[in-house]
Amino acid sequence: MTLNTRAPAPLWNPDEDETLVCCAVRAETHDVKTFIFQAVEPRRFAYQPGQFMTLSLTIGGEEIHRCYTLSSSPTRPDRVSITVKRIGEGPVSSWLHANLAPGTSIKALGPMGDFFCTAEAGSKYLFLSAGSGITPLMSMTRSHHDLGSGADIAFVHSARSPADLIFRDELALMAKTAPGLTVTAICEADSEAEVWAGPRGRIDLAKLEAIVPDFRAREVYICGPAPYMAAVKSMLEASGYDMARYHSESFDFAELSADQPEPESASSNQGFKVEFKLSRRTIEVAPDRFILAAAKAEGMRLPSSCTKGMCGTCKCKLVSGTVDMTPAGGIRQREIDQGMILICCSKPTSDLVLER
Ligand SMILES: Cc1cc2nc3c(=O)[nH]c(=O)nc-3n(C[C@H](O)[C@H](O)[C@H](O)COP(=O)(O)OP(=O)(O)OC[C@H]3O[C@@H](n4cnc5c(N)ncnc54)[C@H](O)[C@@H]3O)c2cc1C
Ligand code: FES
Structure with missing residues (x-):
C-alpha cells in the first residue's frame, strides 16, 4: 500500500484568490446547468453548506456581478460548483449557459452568506425548495449525506413538471443510502415524456401534512421564487408553526432590498x-x-x-x-x-x- 504523503492544498483565501477555472459543465435539465470549478493553483474551498459566491463577468463591455449559491458540498473541498437556471433574456445566466466551458476563467468573490445549515445529529429539519432555489438545500443535503450527520431531514421540492426536477436521480440515490433523509417532489403538471405519479399541484398544508406529518417539530430551511416563498411563509404562519425556526434565502433582488431598514430621519433632499x-x-x-x-x-x-x-x-x-x-x-x-x-x-x- 502506498500512502499519500502530499501536503493538503492551501485554503482558498477570499481576500487574495479570485480566479475560478471551469473544469466541467453538466446539463441538469433543459434550462439548468451545473458548472464545476477549481482554483488556478490547487486550493481547498472552506465554506458552509448554503453559502454563495459572487461572480464578476464582463459582458458587452460592462462589468456585471451576480450571486450564485454553491450547490457543491464543503465535504469535497477541491472543487466548487454552481447550478444555474437560464432566465429568458437574463444577461448573466444566458451568458453562462452559452459561453462557460471547461478551461474558461471567471472572477469570483466569497464564499459568503448567512443562510447555511450544518445538520446536527438528533435534530429534525424540513428543507423546502422550488425551482433553482434547490441549490442551497442540495449543498446541505450533500454535506449531510457525506458526513452521515445523523440528522433527520425531510426534503420537499416543488417543480413545474418532472422535466424540471433538478438533481432528481442524485437525491433519490442519497435518500436510499442516507439514514434519516426522505425526499419528495411535488409537480404542477406532467412533462411531455412523463406522466407525474407523485403529489401534484402546488405545496399546501394538506400536502405538507401528508408528506411530513411532524413538520411543526422541524427547523425549516427554504429557498425559491418570491411567490413560492410568500405562499409557504403564510401557510406555515397559519398552521401554528413556530416562525422563530424558519430560515429563508431569496434569489430575488427586490425582495432582499425590501428588507433593508431605512433610517427614520432619511431624507433625500438635504445632504x-x-x-x-x-x-x-x-x-x-x-x-x-x-x-x-x-x-x-x-x-x-x-x-x-x-x-x-x-x-x-x-x-x-x-x-x-x-x-x-x-x-x-x-x-x-x-x-x-x-x-x-x-x-x-x-x-x-x-x-x-x-x-x-
Ligand atoms: C444569494 C443569491 C444566490 C443565488 N443563487 C442562485 C443559484 O444557485 N442558481 C440560480 O440560477 N440563480 C441564483 N441566484 C440568482 C442569480 O444571481 C441571477 O439573478 C440569475 O442567474 C439571473 O441573472 P441574469 O443576469 O441572467 O438575469 P437578471 O437580469 O438578474 O434577472 C432577470 C429577472 O429574473 C429574475 N430572477 C433572477 N433569478 C431567478 C431565478 N433563479 N428564478 C426565477 N427568476 C429569477 C430577476 O428577479 C429578474 O426579474 C442567486 C441570487 C442570490 C441573491
Ligand atoms: S454588497 Fe451586496 S448589494 Fe452591496
Whole structure:
C-alpha cells in the first residue's frame, strides 16, 4: 500500500484568490446547468453548506456581478460548483449557459452568506425548495449525506413538471443510502415524456401534512421564487408553526432590498451631492443614509443584491469624495485601496462622484 504523503492544498483565501477555472459543465435539465470549478493553483474551498459566491463577468463591455449559491458540498473541498437556471433574456445566466466551458476563467468573490445549515445529529429539519432555489438545500443535503450527520431531514421540492426536477436521480440515490433523509417532489403538471405519479399541484398544508406529518417539530430551511416563498411563509404562519425556526434565502433582488431598514430621519433632499457619472444623474443623499437606498428612492435602477455589504454586487469606483463604509465581506482590502466602495453600506461624508 502506498500512502499519500502530499501536503493538503492551501485554503482558498477570499481576500487574495479570485480566479475560478471551469473544469466541467453538466446539463441538469433543459434550462439548468451545473458548472464545476477549481482554483488556478490547487486550493481547498472552506465554506458552509448554503453559502454563495459572487461572480464578476464582463459582458458587452460592462462589468456585471451576480450571486450564485454553491450547490457543491464543503465535504469535497477541491472543487466548487454552481447550478444555474437560464432566465429568458437574463444577461448573466444566458451568458453562462452559452459561453462557460471547461478551461474558461471567471472572477469570483466569497464564499459568503448567512443562510447555511450544518445538520446536527438528533435534530429534525424540513428543507423546502422550488425551482433553482434547490441549490442551497442540495449543498446541505450533500454535506449531510457525506458526513452521515445523523440528522433527520425531510426534503420537499416543488417543480413545474418532472422535466424540471433538478438533481432528481442524485437525491433519490442519497435518500436510499442516507439514514434519516426522505425526499419528495411535488409537480404542477406532467412533462411531455412523463406522466407525474407523485403529489401534484402546488405545496399546501394538506400536502405538507401528508408528506411530513411532524413538520411543526422541524427547523425549516427554504429557498425559491418570491411567490413560492410568500405562499409557504403564510401557510406555515397559519398552521401554528413556530416562525422563530424558519430560515429563508431569496434569489430575488427586490425582495432582499425590501428588507433593508431605512433610517427614520432619511431624507433625500438635504445632504451631500452624489453624482453618478455613467448614469448622468446627481442626487442629494443625507449623511445618515446609504447611497444605494437613496438612489433607489430617486427611481434609479442600480445593480444590487444583498444590500448588506456582503455580496459585492453594488461595488463601484469612488472617483472623488469620502464615505463611511461598513462592509461585511463584499469587498477586498486591495479594492478599497484602489478606491472601490459598496454603495449599499456607504454613507457620504462629503460630495461624491461615482463611476456608475
Ligand atoms: C444569494 C443569491 C444566490 C443565488 N443563487 C442562485 C443559484 O444557485 N442558481 C440560480 O440560477 N440563480 C441564483 N441566484 C440568482 C442569480 O444571481 C441571477 O439573478 C440569475 O442567474 C439571473 O441573472 P441574469 O443576469 O441572467 O438575469 P437578471 O437580469 O438578474 O434577472 C432577470 C429577472 O429574473 C429574475 N430572477 C433572477 N433569478 C431567478 C431565478 N433563479 N428564478 C426565477 N427568476 C429569477 C430577476 O428577479 C429578474 O426579474 C442567486 C441570487 C442570490 C441573491
Ligand atoms: S448589494 Fe451586496 S454588497 Fe452591496
